[in-house]
Amino acid sequence: MSAPAVALTPLRISPETPFDRAAIEGLVLRAFGPGRFAKTAERLREQSTLAAGFVARDGDRIVGSVRLWAITVAGHAAVFLGPIAVEADRRGGGLGADLVQACVDHARSSGVAGVLLVGDLPYFARFGFEPAPSVTLPGPVDRRRVMWLPLTEPVPTGAAKRG
Template sequence: MSQISYRPETADDAPLIEALLERAFGPGRHAKAADRLRENNRLIPELSFTAWDGDRLAGSVRMWPVTIAGEPVVFLGPIAVEAELRKHKIGQQLVELACEASARVGWRAVLLVGDAPYFGRVGFEAEPARGVVMPGPVDQRRVLLKPLRDGGADGLAGPVWR
């Protein structure tokens, strides 16, 4: 592994990212409730990041606009890192970059569905998301929220829409 570099996603990255997601999650990823929020939604490329090991895509995180009961927030996911590089904190760095970029441009909070112990290391919690209702079945303990400013999670309860 060479030095990992990070940059915002570009349109040219899309085929490489799709191939990475296919390797990481398989075709079943489209059946998940979280995918409903990405379907027919507009990716926010300036908040979505890629990690590169030389000229090889090593990881990706994508961000999407959604609302919780009409309040705009950004939805994180999917995040994927090549299997042999998963112990190098590339995923954590991608999440931190995406959250920092989202805060800089004024988003109030980031929502995701994921592993609480993993995402808890970068400030995501289940408690602020307890009233968030995802489209379709999901384990509510995996619905996590990270406020990006003081009061960023206040009043965020209700259905999530794209």
């Protein structure tokens, strides 16, 4: 006898609101733990202003989140993507990719030079990200994981700073 089919509520991806902040922080903490505060990427986010954020909702429950932070890279206006957080019971179904695509679409329409992130090239290459070892961040980072999505500027050489 097979298990009964479970009807899943369609997910909605929408801009985050100020009312979502506590739920987003809880989701990010569950996804990454307190160790995320020691990462260089977190240093850059702490210094920057939130440019945009997106959430995935299952009904009223936030099950995914991603944010863009206003930065400059080598003097060009850009955004820094991350963190991407998805509830454990929703991972592996493409939700993270949908959230990344929402950020890419937003960045394209905002006129920034590009999108910077720290992550895995095999995952992010499908969105057009390419290695950016010439970009420095405010702390130690594995340069093989620094990536740039060129929108109006090729991979820059220089420091990523708050925008």
